[in-house]
Every structure is written in C-alpha cells, then in structure tokens.
Amino acid sequence: MRSTRTDPAIWELEQRIKYWADEFGRTLPEMRFFILEGMEFASLLEKKVYPVSPINIWEGKSMVSRRYRIQEGLESSIYYEVVQTGNPSYGYLNDTNSPMMQASVIAHVVGHCEFSELNVMHDSDEDRTERVMHICRKVDLGRRQMGDLHYTRYWNAAESVIDLISPNSQYNLARSVDTDAHTMRAQEDPGEAEEREGPYRPFDSTLDALMVLEDRQSAFEREIRQRQRQETLSRRGYKLRAPCQDVLGFLLHYAPATPGEQSVLEYMYTTHKTHDFVIRTQIMNEGWAMYWENEIMHKLFAERAVGDIIDYCRVFAGVCYPRPWFQRNPYHLGYNMWQHIKQLYADGKVSLEYAEETDLDRRSSWKKPDGSDPLKHLEHLVRTVTDYELLRRFLTPELIHEFHLNRLHKRMAQRMGINPRDVVQEDEQHVWLDPVPVKNEMLNFFTHFYRPRIYLIDTDFQDGGLLLFHRNDGRKLREEWIKPTLRNLNMIWKAPVALISGTTLYGFTANTYKETAISEVSFEQVAQRLQRDEKPFNIG
Amino acid sequence: MADRINSNESEGAFNEFIEDRLEDLVENILNDGNLDTRGSEVIVDMEDIQPPTFSYGDGGQGGGKGQGPGADGEQISFGLPFDQLMELVAKKLNLPDLVKQGQGRIKEVSYEFKTFGTTGVILDKKRTFRRALRSSIGMGSYSPEEEKYDVLIRRRDRRFKLPERVEKPRFRAVVFYMGDISYSTWGERLELEKRLVQFIHHWLDWNYGPGNVEHRFFVHDAEAYEVQAEQFYNVSNAGGTRASIVFDLVSNVAFNEYDTESTNFYGFYFGDGELFDDDAREITSILEERMRPSFNRIGLVEVKPSRASHLNKLVGETFANDRVIRLCDIREKNQTVEVIKKLFGGARAEH
Numbered sequence: 001m002r003s004t005r006t007d008p009a010i011w012e013l014e015q016r017i018k019y020w021a022d023e024f025g026r027t028l029p030e031m032r033f034f035i036l037e038g039m040e041f042a043s044l045l046e047k048k049v050y051p052v053s054p055i056n057i058w059e060g061k062s063m064v065s066r067r068y069r070i071q072e073g074l075e076s077s078i079y080y081e082v083v084q085t086g087n088p089s090y091g092y093l094n095d096t097n098s099p100m101m102q103a104s105v106i107a108h109v110v111g112h113c114e115f116s117e118l119n120v121m122h123d124s125d126e127d128r129t130e131r132v133m134h135i136c137r138k139v140d141l142g143r144r145q146m147g148d149l150h151y152t153r154y155w156n157a158a159e160s161v162i163d164l165i166s167p168n169s170q171y172n173l174a175r176s177v178d179t180d181a182h183t184m185r186a187q188e189d190p191g192e193a194e195e196r197e198g199p200y201r202p203f204d205s206t207l208d209a210l211m212v213l214e215d216r217q218s219a220f221e222r223e224i225r226q227r228q229r230q231e232t233l234s235r236r237g238y239k240l241r242a243p244c245q246d247v248l249g250f251l252l253h254y255a256p257a258t259p260g261e262q263s264v265l266e267y268m269y270t271t272h273k274t275h276d277f278v279i280r281t282q283i284m285n286e287g288w289a290m291y292w293e294n295e296i297m298h299k300l301f302a303e304r305a306v307g308d309i310i311d312y313c314r315v316f317a318g319v320c321y322p323r324p325w326f327q328r329n330p331y332h333l334g335y336n337m338w339q340h341i342k343q344l345y346a347d348g349k350v351s352l353e354y355a356e357e358t359d360l361d362r363r364s365s366w367k368k369p370d371g372s373d374p375l376k377h378l379e380h381l382v383r384t385v386t387d388y389e390l391l392r393r394f395l396t397p398e399l400i401h402e403f404h405l406n407r408l409h410k411r412m413a414q415r416m417g418i419n420p421r422d423v424v425q426e427d428e429q430h431v432w433l434d435p436v437p438v439k440n441e442m443l444n445f446f447t448h449f450y451r452p453r454i455y456l457i458d459t460d461f462q463d464g465g466l467l468l469f470h471r472n473d474g475r476k477l478r479e480e481w482i483k484p485t486l487r488n489l490n491m492i493w494k495a496p497v498a499l500i501s502g503t504t505l506y507g508f509t510a511n512t513y514k515e516t517a518i519s520e521v522s523f524e525q526v527a528q529r530l531q532r533d534e535k536p537f538n539i540g
Numbered sequence: 541m542a543d544r545i546n547s548n549e550s551e552g553a554f555n556e557f558i559e560d561r562l563e564d565l566v567e568n569i570l571n572d573g574n575l576d577t578r579g580s581e582v583i584v585d586m587e588d589i590q591p592p593t594f595s596y597g598d599g600g601q602g603g604g605k606g607q608g609p610g611a612d613g614e615q616i617s618f619g620l621p622f623d624q625l626m627e628l629v630a631k632k633l634n635l636p637d638l639v640k641q642g643q644g645r646i647k648e649v650s651y652e653f654k655t656f657g658t659t660g661v662i663l664d665k666k667r668t669f670r671r672a673l674r675s676s677i678g679m680g681s682y683s684p685e686e687e688k689y690d691v692l693i694r695r696r697d698r699r700f701k702l703p704e705r706v707e708k709p710r711f712r713a714v715v716f717y718m719g720d721i722s723y724s725t726w727g728e729r730l731e732l733e734k735r736l737v738q739f740i741h742h743w744l745d746w747n748y749g750p751g752n753v754e755h756r757f758f759v760h761d762a763e764a765y766e767v768q769a770e771q772f773y774n775v776s777n778a779g780g781t782r783a784s785i786v787f788d789l790v791s792n793v794a795f796n797e798y799d800t801e802s803t804n805f806y807g808f809y810f811g812d813g814e815l816f817d818d819d820a821r822e823i824t825s826i827l828e829e830r831m832r833p834s835f836n837r838i839g840l841v842e843v844k845p846s847r848a849s850h851l852n853k854l855v856g857e858t859f860a861n862d863r864v865i866r867l868c869d870i871r872e873k874n875q876t877v878e879v880i881k882k883l884f885g886g887a888r889a890e891h
Binding site for chain 1: 543544545546547549550551552553554555557558583589590591592593594595596597616617618619
C-alpha cells in the first residue's frame with residue numbers, strides 16, 4: 001500500500017478531480033487515496049475496508065479460497081473502487097487499473113464522500129478509520145488476554161450476531177431500553193403520556209382532577225409498576241421498554257463480558273453498523289456517485305487529462321446495465337433516477353400546477369422552469385430522504401418499464417414459473433411484467449431487507465435468559481442454523497437463550513438444545529405487553 | 541497505517557481451524573474430492589462453511605428474495621499441503637506405518653549442519669564476518685570515507701554451525717501397478733481405478749519420501765507389457781484377458797532389477813476380475829511361490845465386478861485373511877475409503 005503521492009501521474013489526476021469537484025461546488029471531507037496491489041485489494045475487502053482488522057478465520061477462509069481462484073484464473077483480482085467514508089475518507093485504488101480507470105474511481109469516490117457528508121442519516125463521522133484501528137489494537141490486546149482458542153470461539157460466536165444490528169430501526173437501542181442514565185427521558189415517552197392523559201385535555205389541574213376519574217386500583221398498580229421499574233433499573237442498570245431490534249448493540253452494552261470480549265463485540269458493532277446506512281440509501285448513494293463521476297470524467301476528457309473515452313463508455317454501460325428489480329442494480333437505477341429527477345425539476349414538473357393538469361398534451365409538452373437550479377433540489381433530496389421515500393415519490397410504473405426493472409430474461413422467467421398472463425410485453429429474449437406491483441415489491445424491501453426480523457423481547461426469561469422473537473412474515477427460518485446460532489448467542493450472553501419463531505420455542509441452556517411447541521404470539525401482542533410492563537411471553 | 545495489507549495471520553488461523561474439521565472431512569475428500577495435486581498441495585473442494593445466523597434458507601424463490609448468507613451447495617477450493625492430508629489420512633483411517641520388519645524403521649536419522657547459533661564448535665566464518673562488518677560500520681570503526689578499515693570481531697558476532705536432526709528414508713520402495721486394459725475396462729471403471737491408483741501413489745510417496753518410491757505401470761490384455769504412467773489408463777481394444785502373465789512379468793522384474801533385501805515391493809492389480817480358463821490357479825501359484833515372500837503388500841482389486849468375475853473368489857480360496865495379499869472389490873466411488881482400509885489397514889506387513 002502506498003500513497004498516491006508516490007505516483008506523479010495519479011497524483012496529478014487526483015488534483016484535477018479535486019479541482020473539478022470544487023468547481024462544481026461539492027461539499028467534501030478530506031480524502032486520502034492509496035494504491036494497492038491485487039492481493040492487497042482482495043485482502044482489504046475481507047477486512048471490511050479497514051487495513052488492520054484483527055485475525056479471524058472467516059477472512060482467512062475467503063482469502064485462501066480467493067487466492068486459489070485468482071491463481072487458477074477463475075476470478076480476476078480487479079475490483080474497481082473501495083472507499084471508507086467519514087472524515088477523513090480513505091479511497092483505495094488498484095494498481096493494475098489504467099489511468100482512466102483510476103480517474104473514474106477517484107471521481108466516483110468523490111460522489112460517495114459527498115453523499116456521506118450530506119445525507120439525512122448523517123453517516124459521516126470524524127476519524128472513523130482511525131477509531132476502528134484503535135479498536136483493532138484493543139482486540140489484539142484482548143486476544144492475548146483471552147488466549148487464541150477462546151478468542152477464536154468468541155469471535156465466531158459474535159459473527160453470528162452481525163445481522164442483528166439495527167441502529168436506525170424504530171426499535172433501536174435508545175427507543176427500546178431504559179437505562180439508569182435515561183430514566184428521565186423514558187418517563188417523557190409520548191406514547192405513554194398519551195395513554196395516561198385519556199381523551200380529555202383539561203387546561204387546569206382542578207378540572208383535570210374532576211374530569212379524569214381514575215380508580216384507585218389502577219393508580220395503585222401504576223405505582224407498583226413504577227417502583228418495580230425503578231428497582232430493576234437500579235439492580236441491573238437497564239430495562240426493556242419495547243422489543244429491541246438492535247440485538248448486538250444491546251449485547252455490546254449489557255452482556256457480561258471481559259474487556260477482551262467487549263472489544264470483539266465493539267469491533268463487530270462499529271464495523272457493521274454502517275451497513276444499515278448503506279442498505280437504506282444504496283440507490284441514491286451509488287446513483288449520486290455515478291452522476292458526479294460522469295460529470296467530472298466529462299471535464300477530464302474535455303481537457304484531455306485522460307484518454308480512453310471508449311473504454312470508459314464500455315465500463316460505464318456495463319456498470320449501469322439494467323437488471324430486474326429483485327437483483328437490484330443500484331448504479332443503474334440510482335443514476336437514471338437522479339437524471340430523471342433533475343429533468344423533472346428543470347421542466348418545472350415537480351409542482352402542484354403540473355400535478356393538477358389533466359390535459360395529456362399539455363402534460364407531455366410541459367416546460368415551465370421556475371428559474372431555480374435543479375441541482376439545489378437534488379441536494380435537498382439528499383439531505384432529507386432515503387431510498388424508500390425517493391422511490392415512493394418519484395418511481396412511477398412508466399419509469400419502471402422505461403428502466404427495464406420489470407424485464408426478465410425468458411429463461412429466468414421460465415425458471416421462476418412466471419404466469420404468461422402477467423407478461424405485458426415480450427421480444428425474442430425477454431419478457432416484461434406488469435410494472436404496477438413491482439413498485440410495491442421494491443418498497444417492501446425496505447421493511448425487511450430480505451432478512452428475518454429478530455427482536456430481543458425479554459432479558460429475564462426463565463431466570464436470566466435472553467428471549468428473542470422472530471417477527472412472522474410468512475417464511476420459516478433456516479432450521480439447521482437455529483441451534484448453532486443460539487449456541488453462539490449463549491456464549492455471548494453466558495446464560496440461557498431462547499427464540500420464538502412461529503409456534504416453536506427454541507431454547508439453548510447449559511449445552512442442551514430444546515424445542516417446545518407453543519401457541520403463536522404476534523409481535524403486536526409482545527410489544528403491547530412490554531409497554532404495559534408485563535412479561536412478554538410465558539410458557540403455558 | 542499498515543504498510544502492507546495482507547491476510548497471512550488470518551489464513552494461518554483458518555488453516556489451524558480447518559485442521560480439526562478436516563479430520564471429519566478426510567473420508568469425504570477421499571470419496572468425493574478430486575485428489576488433484578498442484579505442486580506439493582492437494583486441492584480440496586469442500587462445502588462452504590459459514591458462521592450460522594438466523595436467516596431464511598429457501599434460496600431464490602419468490603422473485604429472488606431471501607438470499608441468505610448460507611446459499612447452499614457452494615463450494616470452496618483451496619490447496620492443502622500434501623503431507624498434512626496424508627498425515628490426517630493415516631490418523632483417521634488408522635493405517636499402520638509401513639515397516640519392513642527386522643530391519644528398523646523406514647526413516648533413518650542423521651545430522652546435517654543447517655542452523656546457526658551463538659555457541660558451538662564449527663565457526664561459520666562468512667556469517668560471523670558479515671555480522672562483524674555490520675557492527676563495525678555501526679560503531680564507526682569501519683568507514684572507508686574516513687579511511688578507517690578496522691573490522692572488530694566481537695564475541696557476540698560469532699556464529700557457529702549447528703547440527704540439525706534430519707530424517708531420511710532408509711529404504712526405497714517400488715510399486716507395481718498392474719491393470720487390465722481389455723475393452724471391458726472403461727468409463728466409470730477407469731475413474732474408480734484412477735482414484736485408487738492416485739491414492740496409493742500419494743500414500744506410498746508420503747511414507748517413503750517422494751524421491752524414494754518408484755512407480756511402475758504394467759498392463760495386460762492378451763499380453764503383458766510395461767507402459768508409461770499416462771498410458772496406464774489407455775484402453776486397448778484387443779479382446780481376451782490373461783492376468784497371470786502380468787503377475788509373472790512383475791515378479792520377474794522385481795527379482796531381476798531390484799535388491800530384495802533393501803527394497804520394499806508393493807503390487808496392486810486392478811481389473812474386472814473376469815478370467816479365462818485356469819488363470820486364477822496360475823496367479824495363485826505365482827503369488828504363493830514367488831511374490832508373497834518378498835512383497836510388503838499385494839492388493840487385488842476387482843473394479844465393478846460382474847457375475848463373471850471369479851479372480852478374488854478363486855484366489856481367496858488360498859489367501860483368505862492374508863496379511864500380505866489383500867483382496868477387495870470396488871463398485872461405487874464412496875467405497876474408496878473402505879478399499880483403502882482393506883489394502884493398507886490391519887496387521888503390519890511382514891515378509
């Protein structure tokens with residue numbers, strides 16, 4: 001790994017790109033670029049884009065297999081762009097790329113870095129890479145304290161929980177767990193306040209006392225509950241107020257762990273928590289990066305800073321190739337969405353007047369620019385919405401058809417058993433499906449991200465056990481992985497763990513795995529019970 | 541920041557981790573793996589291992605949803621050091637060391653000067669001088685620009701040659717592979733045969749050291765002759781099979797070309813077991829009178845035997861449960877391990 005300063009040609013290109021980004025008025029953090037060799041590149045990817053990730057067998061496995069595949073020519077070692085955003089941002093370039101490719105990668109990274117700075121989820125933070133490097137040192141120290149065997153076991157156990165990170169969920173840590181630090185805030189919870197107030201809103205306390213007929217029984221119960229909550233908080237330091245979807249976040253804070261184990265969990269959480277941002281904004285993010293890459297590359301080609309424009313076009317077309325909606329090509333969709341939205345603003349079509357226009361001819365020839373810069377509107381969108389809202393607002397069935405999101409290869413359609421009645425158009429190779437349901441399908445993705453939704457609902461289940469709940473969405477969990485996953489959780493929580501999925505309670509206690517048939521409970525029931533300070537689930 | 545990003549430590553950790561698992565996998569590798577070699581490594585294909593999570597495992601149904609992290613059936617391939625696999629095979633299948641009784645171990649211990657230490661008898665002048673020069677430059681006593689040319693040899697600069705224990709094989713071995721190449725040997729039969737030959741090749745190489753084993757290939761249809769390894773699997777289209785002539789040829793080669801005192805003989809016959817006339821009787825007599833006394837191991841493997849296969853049945857009448865002569869048949873790929881156990885397992889080979 002070496003800095004781009006060691007390569008005068010790339011250094012010059014980097015400066016030109018930064019110059020043009022500045023000319024376009026981009027908001028950028030400090031960006032540092034490094035040049036890597038092929039295997040270093042592959043290695044970095046396995047290290048979650050942090051150069052000094054701690055030892056773990058999964059990285060080893062991928063690299064052993066990848067090295068073999070690269071040597072056998074089954075896989076190329078060329079990966080175009082790898083960036084760790086934040087301030088400063090770190091971009092990594094592959095030294096086997098041509099100067100034109102390096103320029104396009106740097107320009108692409110510019111787009112990502114700006115998106116990370118501006119977006120509504122406030123992804124960018126200071127010294128992210130440096131902080132992870134610090135955690136890595138802690139993990140390394142922890143490894144020596146724990147011994148290699150225990151370290152490897154604990155690390156592998158923690159790998160099982162990586163998917164259970166949801167820092168931005170409605171049921172994230174802050175909203176679902178009361179701690180002694182947050183007791184005051186918990187009492188101000190708007191939901192609870194509303195419940196207490198009832199339907200009347202008196203303006204005066206005397207009237208309040210007269211109108212709200214609170215029976216003594218419920219007042220007494222509330223008093224008891226309040227006391228129990230206080231006692232639990234002072235005894236354990238935390239209490240579940242709602243189902244918690246950020247399971248790893250919870251374990252990081254409250255699982256009994258040695259400093260070494262703690263650092264492993266911290267590493268896992270810190271390096272994976274940004275995935276939530278990535279997945280929620282992937283279309284906008286990649287689209288934004290492609291958009292600015294394209295703009296900057298045009299300037300570079302115009303001033304002859306780089307050549308090979310045909311090659312660039314070929315790569316660009318390959319990256320932005322349309323794929324069906326479920327295969328999600330965020331580059332293609334994002335880039336075209338931003339171009340489309342920019343055109344909408346340029347034509348003044350994002351207005352009440354246009355929405356209310358019923359004359360089709362007038363609508364199709366609409367051109368009433370309001371004089372504002374469309375780019376400002378795009379930036380406003382970046383600052384205010386995520387993918388879900390962007391698609392909901394701007395993706396129309398016509399656009400889905402135009403972007404070929406509903407287009408399948410005939411072979412694939414046959415394999416998927418597509419009903420011929422659903423096909424609206426077809427040619428020799430492809431069929432196009434009805435675009436209307438496609439939009440809903442695409443929006444549904446943002447509720448589950450193709451992953452099961454697992455919540456932590458009890459931390460004192462059957463004497464100190466951790467109880468997880470799989471929210472039913474009509475699909476079953478992979479059966480043979482439940483036991484090993486629970487065993488891994490057991491290792492972290494160091495007490496019994498259990499999972500409710502459908503009508504089965506899976507439990508792992510003291511090296512014993514047990515499945516018990518139960519009657520099904522819904523997620524809403526569980527949430528309500530937690531809100532009422534009751535046990536969310538009892539056997540029998 | 542790291543100067544170089546590499547995964548050495550993690551790869552090492554993975555290799556250690558996989559060693560435990562490999563013990564369970566050895567049978568699968570032998571039965572299903574391709575046993576290809578690349579340099580000193582065996583390519584291992586195994587089912588991907590992944591950290592378990594709560595996930596949906598029903599693959600890409602319903603429009604590609606639920607591509608869980610554990611997509612089934614994915615394979616990973618990597619090179620495993622050849623010695624390591626063979627060690628595991630020996631351990632797992634409980635195969636004995638192949639020892640020529642009465643003449644000590646296969647391996648002989650000697651000492652070679654391979655390492656260097658700070659104390660010892662034989663001074664390594666080159667190393668010592670290099671160290672002395674380095675420290676003299678460091679201390680400033682040697683500096684050609686200032687016309688100082690003193691090289692001080694301090695005690696701590698001295699390096700001595702130290703002997704290291706080296707195990708060298710004491711005995712050579714020669715393996716005779718005998719194959720029936722009449723037209724009935726083709727397709728799956730040939731695949732099974734190849735797999736076994738490859739294993740025997742690797743196994744004996746590992747036991748005696750790769751340079752110390754000679755592998756010789758003999759084939760027969762109506763005649764017997766020696767071929768190159770790659771021709772061993774070429775099938776002739778001559779009809780007629782006489783197996784006894786290949787045993788005759790091999791025993792002649794063994795006694796005329798090698799020193800029977802210091803050479804370990806191994807003979808493995810592969811064929812469909814379909815014989816003519818009194819072939820089996822002749823084979824039995826060659827085995828009993830000439831080969832058995834001097835050979836460490838003789839294996840007769842019927843590959844996918846048919847109803848007309850009588851070789852093992854007839855030979856077995858004389859050599860049932862023999863220590864040297866092992867009779868077995870293989871019908872399916874997954875019997876490979878069983879056959880290997882039969883060929884090499886059990887009591888120590890004697891002669």
